Amino acid sequence: QVQLVESGGGLVKPGGSLRLSCAASGFTFTDYYMSWIRQAPGKGLEWISYISSSGYNIYYADSVKGRFTISRDNAKNSVFLQMNSLRAEDTAVYYCVRRPCSGAGCHLDYWGQGTLVTVSS
Amino acid sequence: AIQMTQSPSSLSASVGDRVTITCRASQGITNDLGWYQQKAGKAPKLLIYAASSLESGVPSRFSGSGSGTDFTLTIRSLQPEDSATYYCAQDYNYPLTFGGGTKVEIK
Numbered sequence: 321q322v323q324l325v326e327s328g329g330g331l332v333k334p335g336g337s338l339r340l341s342c343a344a345s346g347f348t349f350t351d352y353y354m355s356w357i358r359q360a361p362g363k364g365l366e367w368i369s370y371i372s373s374s375g376y377n378i379y380y381a382d383s384v385k386g387r388f389t390i391s392r393d394n395a396k397n398s399v400f401l402q403m404n405s406l407r408a409e410d411t412a413v414y415y416c417v418r419r420p421c422s423g424a425g426c427h428l429d430y431w432g433q434g435t436l437v438t439v440s441s
Numbered sequence: 442a443i444q445m446t447q448s449p450s451s452l453s454a455s456v457g458d459r460v461t462i463t464c465r466a467s468q469g470i471t472n473d474l475g476w477y478q479q480k481a482g483k484a485p486k487l488l489i490y491a492a493s494s495l496e497s498g499v500p501s502r503f504s505g506s507g508s509g510t511d512f513t514l515t516i517r518s519l520q521p522e523d524s525a526t527y528y529c530a531q532d533y534n535y536p537l538t539f540g541g542g543t544k545v546e547i548k
Contacts, residue, residue: 355537365477365485365528367537379535415484419532425473426532427490434484 322346322430324416329435332406336439340401342416342432349397350374353419355428356390356401358412358437366412370419371399384410406439413437443467443531447540455548460516462543464529469509473533476505476514479542480525488527489514521547 328340342354355370369380369390378390389402399416413434419426444467454460464474472492477485487496489505492512502517516523524547529540 364542365479365530365539367530367539370537381536424491424494425471427475427487428477428485428530428532429487429490429496431484431486 322418324418324430324432326414326416326432326435329414329437331438331440333441334407334439336406337402337404338406338437340403340414340416340435340437342399342401344397344399344416344418347418350394353421353426354390354392354399355417355419356399357415357417357428357431358410359415359434360409360412363412368414369401403437406437408439411437411439442536443470443533443538445529445531445538445540447527447529447543449543450541451544451546453546453548454519456519456521458519460519460523460545462514462527462529462545464507464512464514464540466510466512466531466533470531470533472508473531474505474507474512475530475532476503477528477530478523478525479528485528516545519545519547523547 323345325343356368371390387405392399415434416432417428418430446465474492476489479485493505504515506513526542526544
């Protein structure tokens with residue numbers, strides 16, 4: 321079965337860095353775009369970034385552009401989110417999400433359990 | 442960015458009721474819309490994709506409709522386990538955007 325397992329969250333000071341990892345299993349990883357989506361405490365969902373199956377096409381939300389970098393290692397079935405210059409407003413649960421695309425468009429079909437990032441001094 | 446406006450923001454209904462949640466896009470998105478259910482403390486779960494396609498394993502009491510700018514999620518006969526927050530999201534173009542959510546409570 322499809323599994324997405326995030327890791328790497330934790331407490332970090334403002335201005336600090338953190339690297340999130342997502343280990344994927346149960347499907348052909350190289351067939352799918354992957355995405356990171358976050359949810360601040362008590363708030364709604366915010367799309368952060370996605371990366372194409374090859375890794376060549378990458379998009380970011382304006383709120384993280386220039387600070388966050390998404391990447392993937394298809395040999396290890398993993399996707400990463402390098403987060404630099406962290407701010408208090410980056411505090412959230414970060415979800416790794418699979419994004420299938422077809423003639424019917426794209427959507428977000430499997431979500432990891434999430435990893436909490438807390439930015440605080 | 443395309444704005445997604447959901448209504449209502451919350452509702453309370455009884456078991457067996459028919460519940461309707463609407464989502465309006467600030468510009469046309471054809472049918473590139475998904476509906477997601479999030480229970481307290483859990484990750485979101487896909488219910489509907491391409492506006493009206495039921496995700497595998499999702500109960501048939503859930504249905505979606507709409508195209509262009511106006512979309513609807515309907516729960517035909519509300520069940521206790523449907524207590525959750527529901528989000529719409531457009532994946533028509535970058536950036537992907539979510540509605541603000543609708544919290545469904547069981548009376």
